[in-house]
Amino acid sequence: MPFETAPGLEAGVLLASILFCLGLAGLMMRRNVIFMLMSVEVCTNAAALMFVVAGAHWGNADGQVMFIFVVTLAAAEVAIALALVLQFYHRKHTVDIDQLSELRG
Amino acid sequence: MNYVFYLTATIAVVSTTMVIFHRNAVHALLYLVTSLLSVAVIFYQFGAPLAAALEVIIYAGAIMVLIIFVIMMLNQGDSTVTQEQAWLQPTTWIGPALLSALLLIQLILLVSSGQISSTQTFHYIGPKQVGIALFSHYVLAVELASMLLLAGLVGAFHLARRRKIDTGDSGNAI
Numbered sequence A: 001m002p003f004e005t006a007p008g009l010e011a012g013v014l015l016a017s018i019l020f021c022l023g024l025a026g027l028m029m030r031r032n033v034i035f036m037l038m039s040v041e042v043c044t045n046a047a048a049l050m051f052v053v054a055g056a057h058w059g060n061a062d063g064q065v066m067f068i069f070v071v072t073l074a075a076a077e078v079a080i081a082l083a084l085v086l087q088f089y090h091r092k093h094t095v096d097i098d099q100l101s102e103l104r105g
Numbered sequence B: 001m002n003y004v005f006y007l008t009a010t011i012a013v014v015s016t017t018m019v020i021f022h023r024n025a026v027h028a029l030l031y032l033v034t035s036l037l038s039v040a041v042i043f044y045q046f047g048a049p050l051a052a053a054l055e056v057i058i059y060a061g062a063i064m065v066l067i068i069f070v071i072m073m074l075n076q077g078d079s080t081v082t083q084e085q086a087w088l089q090p091t092t093w094i095g096p097a098l099l100s101a102l103l104l105i106q107l108i109l110l111v112s113s114g115q116i117s118s119t120q121t122f123h124y125i126g127p128k129q130v131g132i133a134l135f136s137h138y139v140l141a142v143e144l145a146s147m148l149l150l151a152g153l154v155g156a157f158h159l160a161r162r163r164k165i166d167t168g169d170s171g172n173a174i
Helices: A009-029 A033-057 A062-092 B002-021 B025-045 B049-074 B079-087 B090-113 B127-136 B139-160
Strands: none
Touching: A009 A033, A009 B002, A009 B025, A009 B090, A033 A062, A033 B002, A033 B025, A033 B049, A062 B049, A062 B127, A062 B139, B002 B025, B025 B049, B049 B127, B127 B139
């Protein structure tokens, strides 16, 4: 059953690209760990949007299956990352990512 | 009915821009929730109601509650706004912003010059089809996802536990 009111595939792909680039820019320009984590969520969400748009275009349920896996991955990732943020804050008493420089890479 | 899509997409882009430029963490989180809700509306317009519901429940619900819980636990107060203002100078963000804009221009050129046919025939894919695909063809991936979630649970419990000796000068306590 074709869905009548849907916009084009190009519009969906462009929106996913714009959201991913915004998340990438936020990940690079912020120093607060929590803001970096939010930017990673924006990037993950843009990738999931791309999966759903492509699945809708080809009439395939695999896009939404992949969306479910992306959401599962994002949930596990954000749980681990927030635990790391808590441990970091307990050790350094700051959320500045530049304070983690003992490795001198 | 295309203008609904463009309005929602504009809301998503504007609220995401507010997320990466806002100085208050809780306000940025509210803008992020707005962005996720507008993406859920876009999912619904593309004929994916299950994805829209999961986006609202899991992303805008559970994950955002987790992040706001950690922001409350850190309890940093009003000094973070001025700190963020000091960190977010234009000399800091102009380079990454330019690089990301370049990447976005490349992606837009790639999409607009490609052979994507805009035939406008999107298919409605209900929860039944997704469930059938999920538990017949992808059942092994579902099991792997359950193991991933279990590993995430154990890892988060181990990492977030507060130690007795928490000085942070010797790095062998973790």
